[in-house]
Amino acid sequence: xxxxxxxxxxxxxxxxxxxxxxxxxxxxxxxxxxxxxxxxxxxxxxxxxxxxxxxxxxxxxxxxxxxxxxxxxxxxxxxxxxxxxxxxxxxxxxxxxxxxxxxxxxxxxxxxxxxxxxxxxxxxxxxxxxxxxxxxxxxxxxxxxxxxxxxxxxxxxxxxxxxxxxxxxxxxxxxxxxxxxxxxxxxxxxxxxxxxxxxxxxxxxxxxxxxxxxxxxxxxxxxxxxxxxxxxxxxxxxxxxxxxxxxxxxxxxxxxxxxxxxxxxxxxxxxxxxxxxxxxxxxxxxxxxxxxxxxxxxxxxxxxxxx
Amino acid sequence: xxxxxxxxxxxxxxxxxxxxxxxxxxxxxxxxxxxxxxxxxxxxxxxxxxxxxxxxxxxxxxxxxxxxxxxxxxxxxxxxxxxxxxxxxxxxxxxxxxxxxxxxxxxxxxxxxxxxxxxxxxxxxxxxxxxxxxxxxxxxxxxxxxxxxxxxxxxxxxxxxxxxxxxxxxxxxxxxxxxxxxxxxxxxxxxxxxxxxxxxxxxxxxxxxxxxxxxxxxxxxxxxxxxxxxxxxxxxxxxxxxxxxxxxxxxxxxxxxxxxxxxxxxxxxxxxxxxxxxxxxxxxxxxxxxxxxxxxxxxxxxxxxxxxxxxxxxxxxxxxxxxxxxxxxxxxxxxxxxxxxxxxxxxxxxxxxxxxxxxxxxxxxxxxxxxxxxxxxxxxxxxxxxxxxxxxxxxxxxxxxx
Numbered sequence: 001x002x003x004x005x006x007x008x009x010x011x012x013x014x015x016x017x018x019x020x021x022x023x024x025x026x027x028x029x030x031x032x033x034x035x036x037x038x039x040x041x042x043x044x045x046x047x048x049x050x051x052x053x054x055x056x057x058x059x060x061x062x063x064x065x066x067x068x069x070x071x072x073x074x075x076x077x078x079x080x081x082x083x084x085x086x087x088x089x090x091x092x093x094x095x096x097x098x099x100x101x102x103x104x105x106x107x108x109x110x111x112x113x114x115x116x117x118x119x120x121x122x123x124x125x126x127x128x129x130x131x132x133x134x135x136x137x138x139x140x141x142x143x144x145x146x147x148x149x150x151x152x153x154x155x156x157x158x159x160x161x162x163x164x165x166x167x168x169x170x171x172x173x174x175x176x177x178x179x180x181x182x183x184x185x186x187x188x189x190x191x192x193x194x195x196x197x198x199x200x201x202x203x204x205x206x207x208x209x210x211x212x213x214x215x216x217x218x219x220x221x222x223x224x225x226x227x228x229x230x231x232x233x234x235x236x237x238x239x240x241x242x243x244x245x246x247x248x249x250x251x252x253x254x255x256x257x258x259x260x261x262x263x264x265x266x267x268x269x270x271x272x273x274x275x276x277x278x279x280x281x282x283x284x285x286x287x288x289x290x291x292x293x294x295x296x297x298x299x300x301x302x303x304x305x306x307x
Numbered sequence: 308x309x310x311x312x313x314x315x316x317x318x319x320x321x322x323x324x325x326x327x328x329x330x331x332x333x334x335x336x337x338x339x340x341x342x343x344x345x346x347x348x349x350x351x352x353x354x355x356x357x358x359x360x361x362x363x364x365x366x367x368x369x370x371x372x373x374x375x376x377x378x379x380x381x382x383x384x385x386x387x388x389x390x391x392x393x394x395x396x397x398x399x400x401x402x403x404x405x406x407x408x409x410x411x412x413x414x415x416x417x418x419x420x421x422x423x424x425x426x427x428x429x430x431x432x433x434x435x436x437x438x439x440x441x442x443x444x445x446x447x448x449x450x451x452x453x454x455x456x457x458x459x460x461x462x463x464x465x466x467x468x469x470x471x472x473x474x475x476x477x478x479x480x481x482x483x484x485x486x487x488x489x490x491x492x493x494x495x496x497x498x499x500x501x502x503x504x505x506x507x508x509x510x511x512x513x514x515x516x517x518x519x520x521x522x523x524x525x526x527x528x529x530x531x532x533x534x535x536x537x538x539x540x541x542x543x544x545x546x547x548x549x550x551x552x553x554x555x556x557x558x559x560x561x562x563x564x565x566x567x568x569x570x571x572x573x574x575x576x577x578x579x580x581x582x583x584x585x586x587x588x589x590x591x592x593x594x595x596x597x598x599x600x601x602x603x604x605x606x607x608x609x610x611x612x613x614x615x616x617x618x619x620x621x622x623x624x625x626x627x628x629x630x631x632x633x634x635x636x637x638x639x640x641x642x643x644x645x646x647x648x649x650x651x652x653x654x655x656x657x658x659x660x661x662x663x664x665x666x667x668x669x670x671x672x673x674x675x676x677x678x679x680x681x682x683x684x685x686x687x688x689x690x691x692x693x694x695x696x697x698x699x700x701x702x703x704x705x706x707x708x709x
Contacts, residue, residue: 104551105552106549118552119552121553122551128554209591209592216628216631217628220605220627222627239599242603243599243602245594245595
């Protein structure tokens with residue numbers, strides 16, 4: 001081939017540096033380009049890959065409040081108040097709210113209380129980026145909406161102070177006791193105990209593989225049909241006491257933190273002003289009335305500040 | 308230290324001769340030549356004091372050649388000594404290589420062999436039982452040794468170990484838990500597979516490692532969707548109608564589809580899951596499974612129906628608790644658990660179940676040979692067959708012809 005000007009090579013060039021580097025770089029340029037692109041691609045993939053799944057979207061609530069409604073036995077008016085109370089609290093703190101009907105879950109002929117277990121698991125599927133899920137029984141009122149879950153209860157520092165260590169699971173004297181040395185960071189399940197055992201009316205559970213395992217075990221059909229005297233509560237006591245992988249993730253906290261009962265003279269855990277929640281445990285008994293007890297507390301509840 | 312410095316100086320001699328003599332056409336030589344045209348006169352290998360030895364020293368190759376020429380007898384002797392050393396040391400080297408963490412990875416596998424089943428209290432063993440137990444153990448020992456795996460032989464004899472008799476013949480779960488505790492050094496993240504083996508099993512192809520047989524291509528040899536072979540007719544995947552509360556991954560037929568989420572690998576025979584030979588990985592998941600595998604409520608309700616104890620319980624758990632499905636994979640039975648004719652009498656012609664000599668199946672499980680079949684006869688037949696199939700070339704040409 002003929003060129004107007006002869007190409008420069010290292011022999012004809014007057015410049016020293018051209019002898020080596022020009023030749024090298026000219027020949028290798030496409031290679032460098034490809035290598036550079038590959039490196040950029042690699043870094044980008046790495047960043048994207050590690051972010052994916054770990055990073056949660058900015059609008060994912062930290063806490064999700066779960067409630068299951070029983071439309072068969074309760075009036076719409078009553079349930080509307082329940083929803084209003086939950087909504088007010090959740091919006092004040094930017095929490096997620098997950099309210100479902102108990103009929104949505106196929107629990108066969110098991111008592112209605114069981115619906116709380118699949119409902120909590122359902123909430124985890126829907127709010128897949130939220131960490132803590134607070135189940136609160138329908139028959140309860142959030143009395144002090146200024147309480148912030150993630151700072152006053154689930155934060156390891158706070159939880160470490162609340163945790164009741166080395167106490168029997170079923171009072172007064174069951175053989176199995178909560179662990180003495182579990183660090184609060186490793187707790188996945190927080191609930192309270194009343195005078196006759198664990199009470200699943202108000203509990204907190206941390207999303208993750210453990211939660212799925214635990215909820216699946218809790219609602220195992222064999223436990224549901226076993227006919228425990230107090231249904232899901234006894235089943236819970238059963239699995240907690242028989243299976244150390246569950247017990248080790250459980251923290252019992254004082255009843256008044258998330259599960260006060262309406263005033264019963266001389267009993268621990270009775271509601272006093274300023275408590276977070278009042279839960280009308282056992283109000284379905286024939287001599288009591290949930291709606292009446294609810295009314296008694298409804299007006300005196302604290303109001304959340306609007307955001 | 309001496310040898311090191313000698314080697315270095317000979318290397319430096321070679322390198323500097325290449326630099327000074329412009330003789331080498333290889334990369335470094337070329338490059339150094341270029342360097343030397345640009346920079347004053349600097350070479351990283353020539354010492355600053357300039358000892359003057361460059362180019363004077365004879366090369367190592369030269370020295371060796373001279374030694375061989377001058378002392379042929381001594382060099383023959385040295386060569387033979389070297390060969391002898393290598394042959395003596397190589398088995399140890401190979402074992403170390405295969406079990407080591409970074410090279411062979413054999414230490415990640417633990418074989419659990421259940422020996423002495425039902426022995427001790429229930430009955431005395433007769434000669435044949437002793438013999439087949441011995442054969443089985445020798446087979447596993449040989450295999451574990453060859454590939455650098457750990458082997459744990461566990462005593463299954465019936466003892467009054469529990470406060471109540473409920474738990475009798477559920478020891479499999481307890482033994483796996485105990486064995487996992489025995490190997491605590493293994494990190495959670497590194498996969499640690501425990502391979503359960505019933506006593507009446509025989510590894511037919513000991514020359515195949517578990518890595519090359521299964522674990523190097525887990526997604527290819529296992530399947531997540533039980534519908535591929537589903538003798539129990541388990542409903543899978545779970546539907547949105549019955550399980551509205553699950554995530555899409557949990558309702559998918561193949562879970563998340565990633566081999567990293569597999570924690571349990573189970574073969575199925577004509578009657579469902581078969582736990583005569585299966586793998587379980589050490590993980591938080593398996594710790595949970597082993598913990599809830601036995602539950603008194605389940606036991607109380609089902610111990611009359613659950614003829615096969617843990618096996619039935621696992622099938623039940625798989626069916627009723629979705630968290631188990633997402634970490635369980637199945638493996639075609641003949642990969643790790645071929646049956647001899649006689650087992651699975653209901654489906655005598657199913658090619659997926661029975662040992663196939665031509666295709667060189669990996670393992671035979673003489674399942675149920677205690678009931679009406681002759682374990683010892685089966686064991687010795689398969690032992691002979693395995694030997695025959697795995698003859699070396701030497702044995703093939705010069706061995707006894709039958």
